[in-house]
Amino acid sequence: MNLKSFIFSTLSMFYTIAAFGWGNVGHHIVGEIAEQNLNRSTLRKVHQILRGQSLAKAATWADEIRSDDSKSSEIAERWMKNIFDDYKKEGRKTAGIISYWHFTSVPDGQTYSSQNQPREGDIVWAIGKMVSVLKDKNANNRDKREALRLLAHYVGDIHQPLHVGNGLDRGGNNCYVNWMPSWGNKKINPEVYGSSNYVNLHSVYDSEIINFHHLGFSEYARFLNHPRVEYVAPNDYEREYWQELSNRKLKREHRYLIKKWADAEVEQWANESSALLSKVYLGPVIDESHPTQRNYCVYSSAEKIERKNVPSFGYNEIYEAKKIIDYRLYQAGVRLAALLEEIL
Numbered sequence: 460m461n462l463k464s465f466i467f468s469t470l471s472m473f474y475t476i477a478a479f480g481w482g483n484v485g486h487h488i489v490g491e492i493a494e495q496n497l498n499r500s501t502l503r504k505v506h507q508i509l510r511g512q513s514l515a516k517a518a519t520w521a522d523e524i525r526s527d528d529s530k531s532s533e534i535a536e537r538w539m540k541n542i543f544d545d546y547k548k549e550g551r552k553t554a555g556i557i558s559y560w561h562f563t564s565v566p567d568g569q570t571y572s573s574q575n576q577p578r579e580g581d582i583v584w585a586i587g588k589m590v591s592v593l594k595d596k597n598a599n600n601r602d603k604r605e606a607l608r609l610l611a612h613y614v615g616d617i618h619q620p621l622h623v624g625n626g627l628d629r630g631g632n633n634c635y636v637n638w639m640p641s642w643g644n645k646k647i648n649p650e651v652y653g654s655s656n657y658v659n660l661h662s663v664y665d666s667e668i669i670n671f672h673h674l675g676f677s678e679y680a681r682f683l684n685h686p687r688v689e690y691v692a693p694n695d696y697e698r699e700y701w702q703e704l705s706n707r708k709l710k711r712e713h714r715y716l717i718k719k720w721a722d723a724e725v726e727q728w729a730n731e732s733s734a735l736l737s738k739v740y741l742g743p744v745i746d747e748s749h750p751t752q753r754n755y756c757v758y759s760s761a762e763k764i765e766r767k768n769v770p771s772f773g774y775n776e777i778y779e780a781k782k783i784i785d786y787r788l789y790q791a792g793v794r795l796a797a798l799l800e801e802i803l
Contacts, residue, residue, distance in 0.1 A: 481615050482666030483519050485788060487676035489615040490514035492684050492792025497799060504803045508603050514611050514795070515676060521561070521612035528554035534605070538588060542579055560585035560609075561616050564626035565733040567749050571623075571726045582622065586613050586725050593802050611795060617725070618791035620739050620783065621661050623732035625751045627758050631660035634756035635764060636741065636772040638667060660756075663772060664739065668780055683789045686713035689782065690789065720790055721797035728794070735783055741770045 481489065494502060494514050509517050524530045531554035536543040539556060546553045556579050563581035565571050571583065580588070592598050592606035616622045624630035638658040658667060674682065691712045692698040701709065723731075736751045745752040752758070754768040 486518040490518035491680035493795040496796035518611040520608040620735040634660040
């Protein structure tokens with residue numbers, strides 16, 4: 460089996476097997492930023508619900524239970540009973556239901572509200588569900604603890620652009636790049652997956668770039684969690700303007716920005732991620748009507764990736780991608796904090 464066939468056959472397995480949102484470090488960063496932005500009263504409530512566990516540690520639980528079919532099925536039955544019963548009648552694996560809660564799809568040029576989402580729910584639905592559980596005065600401690608763990612994770616996931624994919628390439632899991640080709644001058648073997656520097660684009664944004672900088676999650680969170688020109692100035696021209704302003708003015712504008720982020724609805728978070736996809740994908744488009752289609756992605760089992768079309772992801776690409784990643788990690792942490800202040 461050659462690389463082209465292997466890539467598709469391997470990645471044609473259920474989307475969510477490989478789509479783990481931010482990696483562990485990314486989710487820890489979101490949880491840590493959230494804790495740093497909570498007032499003391501809310502932070503105490505969070506720790507009470509989590510039995511002393513931090514949000515940073517709790518935020519990875521949703522990925523950890525993926526290998527536990529019993530727990531995944533139990534959660535699906537508890538919070539989506541009708542679909543759970545349908546799955547059982549159809550002879551389908553009920554544990555797979557909650558995998559849908561990690562992502563959603565928005566086709567090119569459209570918005571979340573214009574889509575018909577799957578009956579199993581999606582990440583927007585899941586965030587709303589966890590919020591309702593945490594608001595429910597009759598919910599027991601277990602429900603609240605698990606809802607908070609899941610909420611911390613899903614708020615992170617929805618801010619990873621490829622978790623609001625175009626619905627064509629499984630959130631970049633079917634797209635391959637040549638990661639850091641200068642490292643060690645490894646020989647690319649197109650016949651055997653895993654023996655080269657080929658990495659799927661989704662994993663690059665999940666973890667490769669974050670791990671590339673070798674920072675602990677608390678150190679990374681401190682690096683992000685303060686007023687920065689990058690947050691208030693979306694382009695280079697404005698950035699030059701803000702660089703000349705005083706720290707006092709920057710802090711004032713930063714406070715205004717934080718409030719604006721906190722006021723945005725969850726659907727808007729999804730639309731923001733979708734809008735970033737044009738910057739996430741590398742290289743020229745295949746079809747102008749589909750700005751996120753690339754020739755290093757496969758869209759059906761009949762398609763193949765030619766080695767010459769696999770783009771390199773080196774220092775320049777890391778520099779540009781890290782701007783998006785840092786911005787979205789910080790937004791996720793700030794919004795998680797604002798959400799918890801509202802509901803606890």
